[in-house]
Amino acid sequence: MKIFWFLITALLVFRPVAPVIDYIFNYDYIADELCVNRDRPELNCNGRCYLMNAFAEEASKKKDAQQREGKLNLQLSITYFVSETDWNFGLSQTAVKTQPADHYLLKKVEGFTSALLKPPIS
Numbered sequence: 001m002k003i004f005w006f007l008i009t010a011l012l013v014f015r016p017v018a019p020v021i022d023y024i025f026n027y028d029y030i031a032d033e034l035c036v037n038r039d040r041p042e043l044n045c046n047g048r049c050y051l052m053n054a055f056a057e058e059a060s061k062k063k064d065a066q067q068r069e070g071k072l073n074l075q076l077s078i079t080y081f082v083s084e085t086d087w088n089f090g091l092s093q094t095a096v097k098t099q100p101a102d103h104y105l106l107k108k109v110e111g112f113t114s115a116l117l118k119p120p121i122s
Contacts, residue, residue: 019054023047 023030030047032038037045 016058019051019058022054023051 027047030050031045034050035045035047036049037043
């Protein structure tokens with residue numbers, strides 16, 4: 001289970017680094033095929049434009065997720081308030097007891113605990 005949580009944490013931490021790792025492993029393919037500036041070799045882009053586009057895409061995904069999360073939180077924070085007069089449980093005042101019926105047991109318990117709780121003798 002610890003390995004599972006470690007992997008999930010590692011994926012979350014290293015997610016922004018994923019485009020750089022992809023760029024490193026696929027450098028030749030990106031520089032030859034995916035580079036926007038491959039027609040102008042004097043710029044020495046070597047696929048960095050693709051890397052910047054990947055970073056921009058990650059940033060836009062993160063921004064969209066934050067906006068959706070903000071909208072979701074707004075929707076969840078709307079509550080419905082009910083006035084106290086709407087609640088009726090049907091209890092009359094005569095059904096509610098004001099004193100416990102077994103008051104003699106309370107006195108016995110009080111006497112019992114006072115005999116147990118004595119300070120230690122030094």
